[in-house]
Amino acid sequence: MSSKTGAVVGQNRPVSFLLGLVTWVIGLLFFFPIFWLVLNGFKDELDANSTPKLFFDPTLEQFTTVTESQAGVLSFGTAFTNSMVAVLVSTFFVMILAVPAAYSLAIRPVRKWRDVLFFFISTKFLPIVGVIMPLYILGQTLDLLNTRTILVVLYTGMNLPLAVWMLRSFFAEVPKELIEAAQIDGCKLFGQIRSVILPIVAPGLAATALLCVIFAWNEFFLAVQLNPQSASTIPQWVASQESGRGNFLAKISAASVLATIPVVIAGWVAQKRMIRGLAMGAIK
Amino acid sequence: MSQTVIDRSAEVKRLQRREGWKRRLPLLPALLFTIAVTQIPFLFTLFYSLTRWRIDTTDPREFIGFENYGSLIGDKFFRDAAWVSVQMTVASVLLSLIVGTGLALLLDRKFVGQGFVRTLLITPFLVMPVVAGFLWKSQMFNFTNGVLNWLIRQAGFEGTEFATKYPLASVIIVLVWQWSPFMMLIVLAGLQGQDASVLEAAKVDGATSWGTFRQITFPQLRPYLELGTLLGAIYLIQVYDHIEVITGGLSSSKNLPFYIAQRSVGGGNVFGLASAYSIVVVIASIIIANIGLRVLSGLLEDDS
Numbered sequence: 001m002s003s004k005t006g007a008v009v010g011q012n013r014p015v016s017f018l019l020g021l022v023t024w025v026i027g028l029l030f031f032f033p034i035f036w037l038v039l040n041g042f043k044d045e046l047d048a049n050s051t052p053k054l055f056f057d058p059t060l061e062q063f064t065t066v067t068e069s070q071a072g073v074l075s076f077g078t079a080f081t082n083s084m085v086a087v088l089v090s091t092f093f094v095m096i097l098a099v100p101a102a103y104s105l106a107i108r109p110v111r112k113w114r115d116v117l118f119f120f121i122s123t124k125f126l127p128i129v130g131v132i133m134p135l136y137i138l139g140q141t142l143d144l145l146n147t148r149t150i151l152v153v154l155y156t157g158m159n160l161p162l163a164v165w166m167l168r169s170f171f172a173e174v175p176k177e178l179i180e181a182a183q184i185d186g187c188k189l190f191g192q193i194r195s196v197i198l199p200i201v202a203p204g205l206a207a208t209a210l211l212c213v214i215f216a217w218n219e220f221f222l223a224v225q226l227n228p229q230s231a232s233t234i235p236q237w238v239a240s241q242e243s244g245r246g247n248f249l250a251k252i253s254a255a256s257v258l259a260t261i262p263v264v265i266a267g268w269v270a271q272k273r274m275i276r277g278l279a280m281g282a283i284k
Numbered sequence: 285m286s287q288t289v290i291d292r293s294a295e296v297k298r299l300q301r302r303e304g305w306k307r308r309l310p311l312l313p314a315l316l317f318t319i320a321v322t323q324i325p326f327l328f329t330l331f332y333s334l335t336r337w338r339i340d341t342t343d344p345r346e347f348i349g350f351e352n353y354g355s356l357i358g359d360k361f362f363r364d365a366a367w368v369s370v371q372m373t374v375a376s377v378l379l380s381l382i383v384g385t386g387l388a389l390l391l392d393r394k395f396v397g398q399g400f401v402r403t404l405l406i407t408p409f410l411v412m413p414v415v416a417g418f419l420w421k422s423q424m425f426n427f428t429n430g431v432l433n434w435l436i437r438q439a440g441f442e443g444t445e446f447a448t449k450y451p452l453a454s455v456i457i458v459l460v461w462q463w464s465p466f467m468m469l470i471v472l473a474g475l476q477g478q479d480a481s482v483l484e485a486a487k488v489d490g491a492t493s494w495g496t497f498r499q500i501t502f503p504q505l506r507p508y509l510e511l512g513t514l515l516g517a518i519y520l521i522q523v524y525d526h527i528e529v530i531t532g533g534l535s536s537s538k539n540l541p542f543y544i545a546q547r548s549v550g551g552g553n554v555f556g557l558a559s560a561y562s563i564v565v566v567i568a569s570i571i572i573a574n575i576g577l578r579v580l581s582g583l584l585e586d587d588s
Contacts, residue, residue: 019390023395024395026405027404028404030405030408033424033461037415037419037423049428050428051428051434052429052431097317100311104309110304111304125569125570125572125576126566127541128522128541129524129541130326130566133329134326134328136548136549137339138325154321156317157317157318157321160317164314217412225550234412235413238414238415239529242418249422249429253423264410267410
């Protein structure tokens, strides 16, 4: 983000320096709770549960404890696999469905494409709680409760509207001449998408997929209501670390760190694209 | 002669129809899937809401018309939850928007470590809501070992148990911490889309920085702020995880989604009545959505 508009306001240097300093302080303050969480993950329970301590003897004990599998308890490995499957498979389906849809809305738009786009977005306004009861009953009838399948289906449904919305705008930026040229060369729909459109919209695609991954990885409500016994995901595993007996603060911190790391790193790597994807995707 | 003309126009129509379907075809899978996953369950909810039905008994489902909706009006818990929903959504969207815009303006200037500070600032948005909830509840708000309480004591005041004493405010604080970075991202995109030459011209013409912001930057940011409000509202109206973890749904932090889940799949089992609650929530959301969509159509107008 080498800021083009860095010189928006032509202040003198001391003011500029001061504002930079203020930004640094605020940035550190915003990050502090996460820093503290990581710190607590390396403490023993005694240190974690006393007056806040910055200095202590670091230990990896909590990380080993929380990743040990015990019979009858949701293990990290199981939850991680369940989450990975639900997140990656659903994101894959979202993309498979959203790419052709975005083509239909942006490149060779259907009539009333705007209404169709509105329909997609309007489904996001339907609170999930409004459909949780039929989903539960349906899941029960089809024997899908406590399976990864039900999460894959619902996470696909949950992220699809957002993906269609974002992708449409990326697709709208593809020069029409390029597509026409490909058509003249006899490229069929999938050929056009693969050889002309995808290379241009790849960054937008990545940003969209990443957002889907973040929302699916962090999803808790559906998982907890529909998969309480098996096929439980990482958010449920974190929640399950809160035990009735003894202190668990350091253990939860370690578990939280493990649960958060994949998405945080992905987000850090793709942050510039996300900025573009989130807003340009919606406005242009 | 005239026969051929008719044939031709029929042929043209047929071709147009075929072309229409060819255009629609790539859209259909996504559309049908979305309808199946969102609209059909909703119709079931609508049907359930007209019945008396508990799933923990073997009593058959009984059609009772609008009775559930009648009893809903007198339900104090429902009214309370609705009021909590309004406060929580409005407060967290507005505060995140204000904080996020401030952060974006601060970030959109050159200084040492700009990229690093931006990375620090977006991280809260990436944190899993369940983790964010635990983190704040047990390590910031906590009476004995919470950092906030430690700070308050250092300053010479009495500590307080935030999550039980101020449940609603506690949840809102965490929501704002997570969603300000999201708003910041959107506003940053808006700021970076600004035309540098216009800003330069304003400077040459002797515009003050406040004047430049008010007359050039802000109007350009408006669609981005509207987008942020819309996306924020979509997600924040449905908050569940944070409440579950931070307060466990303590009265003054229990919003409608939490209350409905509690009354139905969360152990309440009164599916008929809870469905009626859901329908009311959906209708309220549709009203808000209409306002939101009007905003959106404003966003989409320019580019057709």
